[in-house]
Amino acid sequence: MKIKHRQRGSQLVEFSIFAVLFLSLLFVIIELAIMGWVNLTMQHAVREGVRYAITYQTDLDPGDPDDPDYILQRQVAVVERIRDSSMGLFDQLSPELEVNGTTITFPPNPGDFGNPGDILELRFRCNWELLTPFLRTFFPDGIYSFSVGATMRNELQPTTS
Secondary structure (H helix, E strand, C coil): CCCCCHHCCHHHHHHHHHHHHHHHHHHHHHHHHHHHHHHHHHHHHHHHHHHHHCCCCCCCCCCCCCCHHHHHHHHHHHHHHHHHHHCCHHHHHCCCCEECEECCCCCCCCCCCCCCCCCEEEEEEEECCCHHHHHCCCCCCHHEEEEEEEEECCCCCCCCC
């Protein structure tokens, strides 16, 4: 059986159309999964940082608690805990830190994380640049902006005797 001359190559054209649509859809699904992973990873990192802050752990704290700059060093350690828990995403996202509704700069100022018994709310606003051209059209400037946060009550500072 001979194939007519006009039909030669039609399967290749049909496959190429299908392949482009299938791969585009596959890349969009992968990018949506990455967006969810980035969001969940940063949520976990912020929760770890807040937990570190309220429980008065000191394993990351540089310096001596009797030093007047110790509070500032402790807060830098809290941000470092978040950075360590973010699986490398912290530096890629360049997050903006908000503590108890006030945007703060790095490093945080002394007293930004509250006192024993106070409620600590830590929120990061992050931006993730999308790679898929089709998906970029649905986000302003092709950037997925999201916010993650955690709220916990500061535990009472342990007393030393």
